[in-house]
Structures are given as structure tokens and as C-alpha cells.
Amino acid sequence: MIKSMTGFGRGESKDSERQFIVEVKSVNHRYNDIVVRMPKRFTYLEDQLKNLVKDYVKRGRVEVYVTLENIGDTDTKISVNTPVAEQYIDCLKKIRDEFNLIDDITVSLVSKFSDVIKIEPKEEDEDAIWSCLQDAASKALGLLVKMRAAEGLKLAEDISNRCVYIANIVDKIESRSPKVVLEYKQRLNDRIHELLDDNVEIDENRISMEVAVFADKCSITEEIVRLKSHVDQLKKTLEESNTVGRKLDFLIQEMNREINTIGSKSSDLEITNYVVDIKSELEKIREQVQNIE
Structure with a gap:
């Protein structure tokens, strides 16, 4: 089953300390381009998260958004830098004694000085963090793949119907092709009779040779066989289950090549119109293929 490169998924996971929310969206891209946006404190998990995405998505631009909500104790540790506080107090006392000032040293005063209060990130369990994040990301990616598969099913149905339409037109071109040579021979005979007196003997071998040259020049048998293939x-x-976007793109290019050759070889208006119809359908298929993984 083919997959579209367009999709969206959202997943949540929480433990006793935190809750991760992961949103994943993807659009068409020639390669597998993964962009992760997450809190800076968790950037060390970015490579692991990208590798997880690659397990689910083989082609397309994927944007991953990670948000965090703390539901347990605060994730920071606040403490007093005692040596610094003592130095501040000693300095204040010295100023008091030196200038005979009123002693108004208070806790609120000392706490306002820089570096007296230390705010540090609390030591965290990296394995527990990754486990929670991985769970949320896996849920989001699962929904993303499900959406991509659903849209891929619609794309496959549309392309398949267009293939049937193209095959029918190719059959019409194939049945029309021999008639073009017969009509050319008839026009050639009519033109000769129109220009020459009926008493003049016409060299049938020369006419047959001219028709043979024309038939060889406008022969599209090989192109039709390859186009059908x-x-x-x-x-x-x-119907394949693996990544097929690039393969489909190549086939469309080859089909365009064959139909262009048919168009350049044929001078028949009916075949030319068929060629235009097929090129129109191929362009529509090409646009659809650009969004297939």
C-alpha cells in the first residue's frame, strides 16, 4: 500500500514528574528531512527522536514539535550560597561600624544580592525522560502514518483509474496507426491522378516504395509497446508496500518520453489529439506522484 507524504499526528504521555505532548506533521519532500523543535534542556535527545521518526517515515519533510508540562515537583533546585552570603554580611557590618550607621541588615536585604540564592536544574533521570518522550512520539507517529496511508489509498485509486484511461487511449492509437498509412496511400494516388492525365501510366512500385518510406517514418509500434509496458x-x-515515490516518478518520465515521440512521429490529427489527452493525464498523475512516499 502506498502512502502519502502529507499527514499529522499528536501524542501525549506522562509519568509522575512530567507530561510530554508531541505533534508531528509531514509534507512532500524529495528526501527524508526531519526538523525537531523541543525545549533546549532536552536537545541531547534530538538524535534519538530523529531515529525514531525514521522508523516510521522514509520520505518527506517531517516537523516534530515537543512541549513539556511539569506535573510533579518543580524541575529546579533553589539553595543558599552560604559563603557568598557571609561575605556580603561581613561587608555590611564593616560599613555599619566604619560609618556608625544604624544596623538594618535583614534577610530580604541580603537575599537581593546576586548569587546569594542559587537556582539550579534538578538532577533528572534521562532514561525516564526518554521513555516518556518516546511513548508520546510513537503515538503521534502512529497517527501520522495512519493518515498518510489513508490518503495514499485515495491517491492510488485516482492514479489507477487514470492508468486505465490512458491504456484505453493507447489502444485507440494502436488501432488507428495502420489506417494512417492506408489513408496516406489513398491520398497519394488521388493526388497523382489529379495532377496527371489518365493516359499516363503510373508506376505502382514507385508508389509502394513511397508508402513504405512513409510507414517506416511514422511507425510508432515500439513506442506503443513500451508505453503499454x-x-x-x-x-x-x-500495489507495492515499500517506498515507491521515486520509482513512480521515473515511470512517469519514461511514459512522457514515449508519448512525445509518438506525437513527433505522427502527422495524423486524430492521433495528435490522443497524444494531448494522454499528456494531460500524465501531468495529473505526476502531480499526485509528487506527494507519494
Whole structure:
């Protein structure tokens, strides 16, 4: 089953200390481009998170947004820097005694000086953090893949229907091609009779040679065979379960090459119109393929 490169997923997970919320969205991209936005204190987990995303997504631009809510004790540790506080107090006492000032040294005064109160991040269990984050991310990625698969199913159905339409037109071109040579021979005969007197003997071998040259120049048998083969490969590829976006893109290019050759070889208006129809359908398929993983 093919997958679209467009999708969204959201997952939550919490333990006794924290709750992670992970949102993942993806859009089409030629390669696998992963962007992670998370609190700076957890950037050491970014590579692990990217590797987790790669397990779920093989192609596309994926943006991961991680938010954190603390539900346990605060994640910071506040303490008194006693040596610094003592030095501040000693200095204040010295100023008091030196200038005979009223002693108004208070806790609120000392606490306002820099570095007296230390605020430090609390030591955390990295394994517990990753376990919680991984759980939330896995839930989000699971929903993302589910959405991509659902949209991929619709894309495959649309492309498959267009393949059937193209195959029908190719059959019409194939049945029309021999008639083009016969019509050319008839026009050539009519033109000769129109220009020459009926008493003039016409060299049938020369006419046959001219028709043979024309038939060889406008022969599109090889192109039709290859075009049919590409259509069959395209339909089979839609049923594959692995990443097929680049393969489909290649097949569309080859189909365009063959139909352009048919268009350049044929001078028949009916075949030219068929060529235009197929090119129009191929362009629509190409646009769809650009969003397939």
C-alpha cells in the first residue's frame, strides 16, 4: 500500500514528574528531512527522536514539535550560597561600624544580592525522560502514518483509474496507426491522378516504395509497446508496500518520453489529439506522484 507524504499526528504521555505532548506533521519532500523543535534542556535527545521518526517515515519533510508540562515537583533546585552570603554580611557590618550607621541588615536585604540564592536544574533521570518522550512520539507517529496511508489509498485509486484511461487511449492509437498509412496511400494516388492525365501510366512500385518510406517514418509500434509496458508497471507499483515515490516518478518520465515521440512521429490529427489527452493525464498523475512516499 502506498502512502502519502502529507499527514499529522499528536501524542501525549506522562509519568509522575512530567507530561510530554508531541505533534508531528509531514509534507512532500524529495528526501527524508526531519526538523525537531523541543525545549533546549532536552536537545541531547534530538538524535534519538530523529531515529525514531525514521522508523516510521522514509520520505518527506517531517516537523516534530515537543512541549513539556511539569506535573510533579518543580524541575529546579533553589539553595543558599552560604559563603557568598557571609561575605556580603561581613561587608555590611564593616560599613555599619566604619560609618556608625544604624544596623538594618535583614534577610530580604541580603537575599537581593546576586548569587546569594542559587537556582539550579534538578538532577533528572534521562532514561525516564526518554521513555516518556518516546511513548508520546510513537503515538503521534502512529497517527501520522495512519493518515498518510489513508490518503495514499485515495491517491492510488485516482492514479489507477487514470492508468486505465490512458491504456484505453493507447489502444485507440494502436488501432488507428495502420489506417494512417492506408489513408496516406489513398491520398497519394488521388493526388497523382489529379495532377496527371489518365493516359499516363503510373508506376505502382514507385508508389509502394513511397508508402513504405512513409510507414517506416511514422511507425510508432515500439513506442506503443513500451508505453503499454510502463502503464502495467505503474499499476503494479501502486500495489507495492515499500517506498515507491521515486520509482513512480521515473515511470512517469519514461511514459512522457514515449508519448512525445509518438506525437513527433505522427502527422495524423486524430492521433495528435490522443497524444494531448494522454499528456494531460500524465501531468495529473505526476502531480499526485509528487506527494507519494
